[in-house]
Amino acid sequence: MNPGTPIVEVTDLRVAFGRDRREVLHGVDFTLAKGERLGLIGESGSGKSVTALAVMGLLAETATVTGSIRIDGQEIVNAPDRVVARLRGDIMSMVFQEPMTALDPTMKVGRQVAEVWQLHSPRDRRHEARNHVLDMLERVGLSDPPRIARSFPHQLSGGQRQRVVLAMALINKPDLVICDEPTTALDVTVQARVLRVLDEALDAVGAACLFISHDLAVVSQVCAEIMVMLDGDVVERGTTRQIFTDPRHGYTKGLIATARLDQVEPGERLPVVSDFFTRGQR
Numbered sequence: 637m638n639p640g641t642p643i644v645e646v647t648d649l650r651v652a653f654g655r656d657r658r659e660v661l662h663g664v665d666f667t668l669a670k671g672e673r674l675g676l677i678g679e680s681g682s683g684k685s686v687t688a689l690a691v692m693g694l695l696a697e698t699a700t701v702t703g704s705i706r707i708d709g710q711e712i713v714n715a716p717d718r719v720v721a722r723l724r725g726d727i728m729s730m731v732f733q734e735p736m737t738a739l740d741p742t743m744k745v746g747r748q749v750a751e752v753w754q755l756h757s758p759r760d761r762r763h764e765a766r767n768h769v770l771d772m773l774e775r776v777g778l779s780d781p782p783r784i785a786r787s788f789p790h791q792l793s794g795g796q797r798q799r800v801v802l803a804m805a806l807i808n809k810p811d812l813v814i815c816d817e818p819t820t821a822l823d824v825t826v827q828a829r830v831l832r833v834l835d836e837a838l839d840a841v842g843a844a845c846l847f848i849s850h851d852l853a854v855v856s857q858v859c860a861e862i863m864v865m866l867d868g869d870v871v872e873r874g875t876t877r878q879i880f881t882d883p884r885h886g887y888t889k890g891l892i893a894t895a896r897l898d899q900v901e902p903g904e905r906l907p908v909v910s911d912f913f914t915r916g917q918r
């Protein structure tokens with residue numbers, strides 16, 4: 637890791653799809669410092685996932701990408717696949733909404749977490765995998781890690797599966813974790829617990845986080861800064877407190893007004909309650 641270099645530096649990022657090159661990101665700029673947590677909010681179709689996938693180098697082949705994305709100082713736009721794949725393994729990882737997209741249903745979860753660890757550890761240390769896996773499963777709040785490790789994904793609850801995915805995302809101590817709606821598929825009490833675990837695990841690993849959600853309450857649980865997207869543009873960025881108490885852009889003002897924030901004390905972190913906020917409104 638290069639000290640002083642932002643972990644992510646995005647400049648004039650444009651993404652278009654298909655033969656007609658329909659542009660869906662129109663020149664996005666942002667930086668994410670090491671250890672920082674940035675929430676990315678906006679309604680459906682505003683470009684949050686495309687931004688995240690571009691940073692991970694995981695956009696569909698039909699995408700045309702221009703501008704610059706530097707990961708720890710290294711340019712990835714138009715870089716060879718192997719360069720981006722190495723960064724993905726060594727420096728960054730991603731957690732998606734649906735844990736089963738990341739898990740192999742035919743393999744015990746302990747082995748799946750171990751394989752991620754082994755991919756990036758020296759050969760002569762591979763026998764240590766089991767201890768690392770059990771330790772990581774415990775860190776993400778799973779009780780009885782040996783039993784969890786022996787289970788197949790379908791034997792676990794949705795919340796347990798997403799914790800296993802978090803363990804996979806964090807076991808190689810990445811510098812950057814991108815979470816795309818990681819708790820949306822979970823029920824509210826499980827969601828709150830998984831967010832707490834994520835919060836603690838990010839702290840323990842010291843990783844930066846780009847956290848995507850369309851739910852302000854969820855974002856404010858994890859992030860001290862928020863960036864707002866609208867129709868493929870970033871319209872505002874500020875601390876969570878500033879976004880809630882003094883939003884600048886008309887769209888953000890609407891978002892906050894409709895989110896019934898009059899019912900809460902302004903603060904950096906808000907409780908996650910299901911009907912606390914109404915979703916995705918202008």
Ligand SMILES: Nc1ncnc2c1ncn2[C@@H]1O[C@H](COP(=O)(O)OP(=O)(O)OP(=O)(O)O)[C@@H](O)[C@H]1O
Pocket residue numbers: 653654660678679680681682683684685686687696698850
């Ligand atoms: N593979 C693709 N091919 C064509 N268009 C795409 C592709 N992926 C995304 N898009 C388009 O890009 C735009 C932004 O999509 P994106 O998935 O980033 O939105 P989002 O803000 O993450 O929404 P959601 O909250 O629903 O996930 C949308 O118009 C979407 O239809």
